[in-house]
Amino acid sequence: MSSTDNTQPAPLMIVGEVASSGLARGPAMLCDCARTQTAVPLRQVSAEVQAEVERFDAAVLAAEGKLREVQESVRRTLGKDEAEIFEAQVLLLRDVQLRDAVRALCLEKRMNVEAAVEEAIKQLMDLFGRLEDPYFRERATDLYDVGRRLLDHLAESGLPDVPVVHEGCVIITSEILASVVARLEGQGVRGLIVEKGGLTAHATILARSLGIPTLVQVPEATAKIRAGDLVIVDALAGRAFINPQADILRKYDQVDANLKAHQGVLKGLIGLPTVTHDGVEIKLCANIGQNADALAAANVKADGVGLYRTEFVFLVQDHFPSEDEQYQFYRATAEHLQPAETVIRVLDVGSDKPLSYFPLPREANPAMGFRGIRLLLAHPTLLHTQLRAILRLSASHPVAILLPMIDGIDELRAAKAAIEHAKEELAAAGQSFDPLIPVGAMIETPSAAILIEHLADEVDFFSVGSNDLVQFLLAADRIRGEMKSTYDPLHPAVIQVLAKLATVARRKGTPISLCGEIASDPTYTNLLIGLGFRSFSVSPGRLLDIKHAIRSTDLQQAEKLAEQVLSVHSTRDIRAQVQDDWNRRRPVASPEFNGPTGPVGTSLAVRHNVARQRFEAQAGESAPAFLSYRAEGERVILKHTFVPDALRGQGIAADLVRVALEEARQRHWKIVPRCSYVAGFIERHPEFCDLVDRQEGNLD
Ligand code: PEP
Numbered sequence: 133m134s135s136t137d138n139t140q141p142a143p144l145m146i147v148g149e150v151a152s153s154g155l156a157r158g159p160a161m162l163c164d165c166a167r168t169q170t171a172v173p174l175r176q177v178s179a180e181v182q183a184e185v186e187r188f189d190a191a192v193l194a195a196e197g198k199l200r201e202v203q204e205s206v207r208r209t210l211g212k213d214e215a216e217i218f219e220a221q222v223l224l225l226r227d228v229q230l231r232d233a234v235r236a237l238c239l240e241k242r243m244n245v246e247a248a249v250e251e252a253i254k255q256l257m258d259l260f261g262r263l264e265d266p267y268f269r270e271r272a273t274d275l276y277d278v279g280r281r282l283l284d285h286l287a288e289s290g291l292p293d294v295p296v297v298h299e300g301c302v303i304i305t306s307e308i309l310a311s312v313v314a315r316l317e318g319q320g321v322r323g324l325i326v327e328k329g330g331l332t333a334h335a336t337i338l339a340r341s342l343g344i345p346t347l348v349q350v351p352e353a354t355a356k357i358r359a360g361d362l363v364i365v366d367a368l369a370g371r372a373f374i375n376p377q378a379d380i381l382r383k384y385d386q387v388d389a390n391l392k393a394h395q396g397v398l399k400g401l402i403g404l405p406t407v408t409h410d411g412v413e414i415k416l417c418a419n420i421g422q423n424a425d426a427l428a429a430a431n432v433k434a435d436g437v438g439l440y441r442t443e444f445v446f447l448v449q450d451h452f453p454s455e456d457e458q459y460q461f462y463r464a465t466a467e468h469l470q471p472a473e474t475v476i477r478v479l480d481v482g483s484d485k486p487l488s489y490f491p492l493p494r495e496a497n498p499a500m501g502f503r504g505i506r507l508l509l510a511h512p513t514l515l516h517t518q519l520r521a522i523l524r525l526s527a528s529h530p531v532a533i534l535l536p537m538i539d540g541i542d543e544l545r546a547a548k549a550a551i552e553h554a555k556e557e558l559a560a561a562g563q564s565f566d567p568l569i570p571v572g573a574m575i576e577t578p579s580a581a582i583l584i585e586h587l588a589d590e591v592d593f594f595s596v597g598s599n600d601l602v603q604f605l606l607a608a609d610r611i612r613g614e615m616k617s618t619y620d621p622l623h624p625a626v627i628q629v630l631a632k633l634a635t636v637a638r639r640k641g642t643p644i645s646l647c648g649e650i651a652s653d654p655t656y657t658n659l660l661i662g663l664g665f666r667s668f669s670v671s672p673g674r675l676l677d678i679k680h681a682i683r684s685t686d687l688q689q690a691e692k693l694a695e696q697v698l699s700v701h702s703t704r705d706i707r708a709q710v711q712d713d714w715n716r717r718r719p720v721a722s723p724e725f726n727g728p729t730g731p732v733g734t735s736l737a738v739r740h741n742v743a744r745q746r747f748e749a750q751a752g753e754s755a756p757a758f759l760s761y762r763a764e765g766e767r768v769i770l771k772h773t774f775v776p777d778a779l780r781g782q783g784i785a786a787d788l789v790r791v792a793l794e795e796a797r798q799r800h801w802k803i804v805p806r807c808s809y810v811a812g813f814i815e816r817h818p819e820f821c822d823l824v825d826r827q828e829g830n831l832d
Pocket residue numbers: 439441480576596597598599600601647648649
């Protein structure tokens with residue numbers, strides 16, 4: 133829906149996955165945060181529309197000047213006729229139709245000029261491409277060229293590729309890139325709602341470390357939410373309310389107050405020891421990506437940095453940082469945590485986390501392709517430069533080297549040989565470093581997990597990268613949110629592997645820490661301690677939550693939970709146990725939205741009678757209760773609810789509606805509640821509001 137649509141906003145609830153927990157409230161801002169640096173940025177503009185049009189005029193002038201230069205050099209080298217070709221492009225640049233189209237897009241759709249140019253060129257190319265006359269069809273190529281030239285000039289005029297956000301807004305986007313989130317810091321974004329996205333994608337990890345409440349996997353968010361809509365992001369329960377009614381706002385005022393009170397409790401934990409209720413010490417470090425994370429980690433008194441993802445240092449550059457630049461970056465970070473240790477992971481990029489200036493071949497399965505240590509071993513200079521920077525820092529700061537994506541002994545030895553080579557070179561040049569710098573391996577491939585016993589003989593420590601380990605153990609992409617029902621860290625195979633890793637590492641006397649995202653989610657803390665982990669590295673924004681969870685558990689409880697979980701073999705059952713354990717301990721919960729009669733519940737089963745297009749429940753020989761519907765294309769009209777006298781007063785109507793709505797969600801139906809009982813039910817249960825076809829089903 134466009135931002136110029138003036139209809140009264142309707143209340144709506146949509147659901148998603150909690151990627152970074154918390155609560156946020158603010159006006160919606162629709163952005164396209166999935167475009168790469170080289171792609172055309174899309175922003176919404178408001179007052180500055182005229183300025184955008186002026187930028188277009190300036191770009192036309194600049195592009196024409198450049199074209200004239202090219203034309204002149206072609207004339208000198210090739211001749212007059214060839215130079216004439218450029219005349220056509222100059223004419224296209226000055227074309228009033230193009231200018232009008234760009235202007236209209238800026239004004240009507242409130243697009244920034246880059247996006248408007250891209251769109252206008254596309255529209256004109258489509259138009260030219262459809263014409264019979266080959267002369268005009270060829271002009272489509274010229275148009276494309278002209279568009280590129282204009283965009284180049286607009287890019288030179290220094291526009292950021294990150295959305296210029298309005299302070300206090302909630303960003304709504306179809307997808308988001310890590311490089312974009314990295315630049316949102318300090319811009320006052322209150323919340324993020326992403327249509328796609330996965331819980332362990334790097335963009336999500338960053339949002340978490342910036343403490344921005346984030347929901348991912350929110351289908352059609354950009355279509356359902358309009359710019360300026362008031363949005364509550366409930367990243368506790370995994371839902372968002374759009375233009376909520378007063379009673380919902382009041383309930384969230386209360387949750388907000390509870391959260392603030394809890395945050396006060398969390399602040400009080402800074403400086404207290406990280407021990408379980410019964411005194412078991414746990415090491416709690418921070419995962420960091422940028423300097424600001426290190427500061428945040430220092431502020432909450434983390435026990436050190438357990439994972440420094442150096443790819444973020446590379447990600448925010450437009451060139452490979454030199455040895456000195458890297459040294460300065462790492463030093464600034466390690467400085468914050470002194471005298472605690474900073475574990476620096478060597479660059480873990482590849483085609484799953486690309487660098488704009490590092491041309492890599494496209495791969496069909498990038499996560500399983502050329503990445504991590506494999507990529508570094510194939511580019512020894514890149515690895516060597518980074519190792520030298522880290523080693524030089526080790527002369528003055530307690531740092532350790534962590535090797536990502538190790539798949540076995542040979543890779544580990546090759547990486548260690550590269551470290552020795554860098555040491556020798558520094559020694560020969562008389563530069564100091566710590567000769568005993570600890571070297572650790574990430575356990576994030578199934579092969580490394582299987583071989584942990586042998587790897588233990590050759591490393592100083594382990595760090596379990598559960599984000600990747602889960603994806604490889606379960607053959608489920610961590611980035612594609614659609615895989616979320618398969619990508620589940622509570623799969624029994626994952627639990628068994630984690631238990632084995634903790635046990636073997638302890639037996640071998642090799643320190644082991646868990647740094648994947650499950651360590652940052654307090655839902656799992658009890659279980660992970662029970663499985664044998666005594667060291668975690670977590671997102672700085674979550675560190676105090678985890679500390680709170682650790683301090684409110686005890687080892688006996690934790691081991692009991694782990695034992696129960698290890699004895700069941702269904703993910704669903706494990707999740708039920710872990711969730712139940714967490715629900716009993718969670719400090720702040722989201723409000724419930726049950727109707728006045730509370731949760732419904734009858735013992736009658738509801739069945740879907742597809743042939744008769746109705747949901748039915750029947751007791752013995754009595755007439756069935758039913759909810760009838762009619763399918764109209766993608767929309768399903770919920771027509772009528774009927775409960776015979778003999779079955780009244782048992783909550784059967786509510787059961788029918790609930791089952792129908794749950795099925796509607798699974799089948800991606802858009803429903804139209806023509807039946808007043810259904811409409812009332814949805815009003816009392818806003819978790820189903822998002823199913824309603826807004827065209828007909830406004831709830832106000
Ligand atoms: C992991 O895989 O769990 C991990 C910590 O590494 P990354 O998320 O950076 O791949």
